[in-house]
């Protein structure tokens with residue numbers, strides 16, 4: 001009885017979410033392709049935490065390459081654009097980083113609202129089940145009688 005009516009609009013939310021993820025991956029590729037691995041080049045890592053049912057995976061981390069005595073290390077940074085100001089920094093990479101930063105933010109905001117909506121949906125479903133179980137005899141008999 002009307003249990004699937006909400007599905008249409010929820011699919012739009014899932015599509016928007018997937019679209020954000022796909023675009024973040026797309027800009028990550030541009031960021032990677034437009035910078036050789038060198039001192040100060042910036043990468044975007046998508047990490048999987050391997051926690052069961054994690055709704056925040058992948059976790060995005062910005063890193064910057066540093067060479068120290070011939071050893072390469074990638075250090076985590078919070079504000080990639082601050083590290084992309086150099087004159088010799090690829091303008092394409094800089095622009096792609098700017099877009100990716102925004103998209104990661106949009107994705108986090110959407111994920112937060114989706115988690116809230118999921119909790120609300122569970123609560124609403126429980127209310128529905130409670131109300132159905134608590135039908136009075138008149139309503140119960142009417143429904144059983146094919147109303």
Ligand SMILES: [Zn+2]
Nearest residue numbers: 049054056057
């Ligand atoms: Zn995770």
